[in-house]
Amino acid sequence: xxxxxxxxxxxxxxxxxxxxxxxxxxxxxxxxxxxxxxxxxxxxxxxxxxxxxxxxxxxxxxxxxxxxxxxxxxxxxxxxxxxxxxxxxxxxxxxxxxxxxxxxxxxxxxxxxxxxxxxxxxxxxxxxxxxxxxxxxxxxxxxxxxxxxxxxxxxxxxxxxxxxxxxxxxxxxxxxxxxxxxxxxxxxxxxxxxxxxxxxxxxxxxxxxxxxxxxxxxxxxxxxxxxxxxxxxxxxxxxxxxxxxxxxxxxxxxxxxxxxxxxxxxxxxxxxxxx
Amino acid sequence: xxxxxxxxxxxxxxxxxxxxxxxxxxxxxxxxxxxxxxxxxxxxxxxxxxxxxxxxxxxxxxxxxxxxxxxxxxxxxxxxxxxxxxxxxxxxxxxxxxxxxxxxxxxxxxxxxxxxxxxxxxxxxxxxxxxxxxxxxxxxxxxxxxxxxxxxxxxxxxxxxxxxxxxxxxxxxxxxxxxxxxxxxxxxxxxxxxxxxxxxxxxxxxxxxxxxxxxxxxxxxxxxxxxxxxxxxxxxxxxxxxxxxxxxxxxxxxxxxxxxxxxxxxxxxxxxxxxxxxxxxxxxxxxxxxxxxxxxxxxxxxxxxxxxxxxxxxxxxxxxxxxxxxxxxxxxxxxxxxxxxxxxxxxxxxxxxxxxxxxxxxxxxxxxxxxxxxxxx
Numbered sequence: 302x303x304x305x306x307x308x309x310x311x312x313x314x315x316x317x318x319x320x321x322x323x324x325x326x327x328x329x330x331x332x333x334x335x336x337x338x339x340x341x342x343x344x345x346x347x348x349x350x351x352x353x354x355x356x357x358x359x360x361x362x363x364x365x366x367x368x369x370x371x372x373x374x375x376x377x378x379x380x381x382x383x384x385x386x387x388x389x390x391x392x393x394x395x396x397x398x399x400x401x402x403x404x405x406x407x408x409x410x411x412x413x414x415x416x417x418x419x420x421x422x423x424x425x426x427x428x429x430x431x432x433x434x435x436x437x438x439x440x441x442x443x444x445x446x447x448x449x450x451x452x453x454x455x456x457x458x459x460x461x462x463x464x465x466x467x468x469x470x471x472x473x474x475x476x477x478x479x480x481x482x483x484x485x486x487x488x489x490x491x492x493x494x495x496x497x498x499x500x501x502x503x504x505x506x507x508x509x510x511x512x513x514x515x516x517x518x519x520x521x522x523x524x525x526x527x528x529x530x531x532x533x534x535x536x537x538x539x540x541x542x543x544x545x546x547x548x549x550x551x552x553x554x555x556x557x558x559x560x561x562x563x564x565x566x567x568x569x570x571x572x573x574x575x576x
Numbered sequence: 577x578x579x580x581x582x583x584x585x586x587x588x589x590x591x592x593x594x595x596x597x598x599x600x601x602x603x604x605x606x607x608x609x610x611x612x613x614x615x616x617x618x619x620x621x622x623x624x625x626x627x628x629x630x631x632x633x634x635x636x637x638x639x640x641x642x643x644x645x646x647x648x649x650x651x652x653x654x655x656x657x658x659x660x661x662x663x664x665x666x667x668x669x670x671x672x673x674x675x676x677x678x679x680x681x682x683x684x685x686x687x688x689x690x691x692x693x694x695x696x697x698x699x700x701x702x703x704x705x706x707x708x709x710x711x712x713x714x715x716x717x718x719x720x721x722x723x724x725x726x727x728x729x730x731x732x733x734x735x736x737x738x739x740x741x742x743x744x745x746x747x748x749x750x751x752x753x754x755x756x757x758x759x760x761x762x763x764x765x766x767x768x769x770x771x772x773x774x775x776x777x778x779x780x781x782x783x784x785x786x787x788x789x790x791x792x793x794x795x796x797x798x799x800x801x802x803x804x805x806x807x808x809x810x811x812x813x814x815x816x817x818x819x820x821x822x823x824x825x826x827x828x829x830x831x832x833x834x835x836x837x838x839x840x841x842x843x844x845x846x847x848x849x850x851x852x853x854x855x856x857x858x859x860x861x862x863x864x865x866x867x868x869x870x871x872x873x874x875x876x877x878x879x880x881x882x883x884x885x886x887x888x889x890x891x892x893x894x895x896x897x898x899x900x901x902x903x904x905x906x907x908x909x910x911x912x913x914x915x916x917x918x919x920x921x922x923x924x925x926x927x928x929x930x931x932x933x934x935x936x937x938x939x940x941x942x943x944x945x946x947x948x949x950x951x952x953x
Contacts, residue, residue: 370831391833406831410824410893415817420833422814430812 320379321346321513322367322398322481327376328537329362336362338537340376344481347510349503351528351545352517353553355560358534360517364483367515368400369393380481391420399479401470401487409459413451414440416458417473443476444469447502464495471499475506482506484516488523500527521550535560618887618899620938625906632913639916646792650861652908653795654854658879659886659900660799660806661850664843666883667810667823669892670725672844674714675851675879676872677736678707682852683751683859684740684867690752696784699752704852710736711848715841725844733876737869744867753784754860789857798857799901802850807897819843823892851876881928882907885935906931 324342328335336359344350354360365371367378369387378385380396387393390400407416414436415422423432423439440454449468451461458466467490474482487503488496500523506512507529518524524531525545533541533556541548541556633640658675665672682703689699710732717728757780762773781790789795810816818839821829830836855872859865879900886903888895907928914924 389833390831394833400831402828402831406825406828408821408824408828408832410820411817419817419821419829422817424814429814431814431817433812 319345321381322385323379324363324367325377325379327363327366327373327378329359329366329371329373335537337366337373340534340538342532342539344513344515346513347507348530349507349514349516349528351524351531352515352534353519353521353524353531354517354534355557359537360534361485363534364400364402364485364515364517367393368398368483370400394420394477394479397478397480398483399474399477399481400483400485401467401474402485407458407466407470410457412457413454413461413469416469417443417454417476419473421477444472447472447475447505448498449502462495463490464492464498467491468495468499468502471502475502475512480512482512482514484514486517486519488518488520496523503527521553524553525550618896618902621885621887621899621902621906621935624935625902625909628906628909628913632909632916636913636916639913644912644916648908648912649793649796650858651911652904653799654858654875655879655882655904655907656799656803656901657795657850657854657857658876659883659904660803660897661847662880662883663886663888663895663897663900664806664810664819665725665847666880666888666890667819667892667895668840668843669823669826669890670718670840670844671880671890672711672714672725672729672847672851673876674710674729674732674736674848675854676869676876677733677740678710678848678851679855679858679872679875680740680867680869681710681736682707682855683865684743686856686859687749687752687865688743696753696782700788700856703856704849707848707852708845711845712841714848715837715844718844719837719840733873737872741867741869744865746867748867749865751859751863751865753782753788754790754863755785756781756863785860789860795857795861798853803897803901806846810897815839815842820893823894825893878907878928879904881932885932903935 320343322342322344324340327337327340329337336357340359340363342350342363352360352363362371366373367387369390369392380398385396387396387398393399406419408419411419414433417440418436423435424430425432437454444451444454449472451465451469458469461469467487471484471487474484484503487499491499503514503516504527506514516528518527525548528545530544531541531548531553532539533553535556540560541553629639638644658679661675662672685703685706686699689702690696694702714725714729714732717723718725721728758777759780760775761778763776765772765774785791787794789798810819818829818834821832821834822836822839826836882903883895883900884890884903885906886896886899886901888899910927910931911924914927915921
């Protein structure tokens with residue numbers, strides 16, 4: 302039963318003066334399902350934090366709470382040392398937190414540039430009309446700047462490949478002048494080449510040092526390559542929190558394997574006949 | 577979204593597009609032309625409408641005349657107005673059947689308020705405001721309660737048609753402000769070099785009636801102005817952009833921060849108020865308020881058919897107001913032309929039905945072409 306130790310090895314509320322975001326004792330349930338139990342997380346300025354965890358561990362729920370799409374049942378958040386409780390996605394965005402969602406918040410029927418500027422449309426002030434020409438021009442510049450190659454920006458995004466769509470979703474967030482960016486599986490649905498482009502993009506943003514990033518990833522190699530620090534969520538709590546320099550693919554794998562073993566033993570115990 | 581959507585689908589030697597398309601296998605020239613024409617969202621229905629108009633012009637001596645144009649107007653202008661509102665709801669992926677109820681209810685409220693001494697303009701405005709409230713309720717049922725729009729607006733349709741029957745006690749009344757008055761004027765005539773005065777009867781209608789449906793071109797002007805304004809709203813404003821965004825990917829739009837509930841309610845308000853407006857225009861034009869739900873029920877379905885023929889998808893995310901206007905024009909010409917040809921009235925519904933089926937099939941094909949020849953669209 303040594304494996305059970307993991308469950309109690311919960312990382313407490315760590316705080317440092319240069320934390321841009323702190324999440325303390327967050328809990329969230331959906332009816333009978335507990336997604337997050339007592340989750341603590343912090344993010345330093347300019348840091349890239351990799352978030353790992355099994356399916357259903359609560360990674361996406363955490364991201365949705367930080368980005369204002371859902372509200373936690375209990376617990377507190379702090380942004381730049383101030384209490385932070387977003388009322389909506391717009392509110393979170395106004396405070397500098399922007400998100401690329403797993404289920405891709407791209408609108409198939411809209412063009413690349415309309416997607417890039419959704420909710421931040423450029424208008425022909427004082428008229429309430431869309432300044433499509435300006436959005437096209439700025440979209441082209443923005444995509445070039447962060448090194449994303451999309452041949453035509455006036456086509457609907459339905460006509461683009463999965464990788465191109467993901468790149469646009471990431472570009473939209475980067476382009477939004479947010480200082481905290483949440484990436485929910487940015488490499489899903491991507492070929493190796495396109496994935497490398499996104500990781501290059503993250504590396505460039507890290508070098509700039511302006512934004513702090515939380516990234517949900519599945520591939521441990523990607524985490525060790527692209528992130529400064531890794532947090533692993535298990536069963537609604539953080540089970541591991543280490544600088545990537547101090548961990549390895551082997552350690553991360555061990556934790557997951559042990560978790561699986563423990564879960565299987567528990568299931569067997571439950572289903573075993575109790576005479 | 578016409579401007580945005582059409583560009584990518586127009587293959588061939590347009591600026592910048594040549595290089596990208598050169599890599600594809602080049603289809604034959606006629607096929608390319610056909611595809612380009614069909615790629616315009618309204619392309620197929622424009623062509624079909626012109627063909628039908630030419631057919632009736634060639635086969636009847638009376639179709640292509642100014643007089644017939646005037647008789648054609650009431651066949652399609654109300655459909656175009658109703659369709660314009662319906663497009664905003666249908667792009668969301670919803671439907672509004674309550675416009676029939678508003679069409680019937682607004683004139684009766686107008687009549688009651690005018691009888692109570694509120695005056696024509698104030699009565700009309702209050703009647704339309706009530707329609708907007710009903711539209712807001714429709715939107716709230718859909719956006720907040722999550723009721724299917726078909727069910728919610730069907731309920732509203734029957735409720736307000738029923739309420740109209742109750743308020744009108746089931747009897748037709750003369751529309752206030754729409755009475756035709758005759759005056760006799762003396763006109764100089766020169767007969768065999770002698771100047772004589774002869775009395776002539778001249779029909780007059782009030783200014784209110786002239787503006788609200790009574791004038792010959794009144795409904796046409798309403799339809800053209802409103803269609804142009806709403807198409808501009810759809811293509812060039814955030815309201816239009818968000819409408820398409822919600823219809824295309826509701827969750828995604830919400831995650832991006834689009835206020836889905838607000839836009840949904842706003843579009844239902846627009847649709848219901850146009851239903852009321854058309855009811856008022858038609859009541860003034862026909863000079864009577866008919867408390868009979870069969871007319872509105874047929875009209876609302878034909879208006880939806882016009883929008884569908886004009887390229888608006890019931891599944892949402894795609895559609896144009898101009899398309900609904902042309903769809904309405906097509907249905908108007910079809911009805912008018914068939915009547916002029918002396919076709920049995922029973923065939924009208926049959927041909928309308930066929931036209932809808934054919935147009936829907938064409939839309940599916942056009943959708944595939946637009947999505948890039950994959951056939952999987």
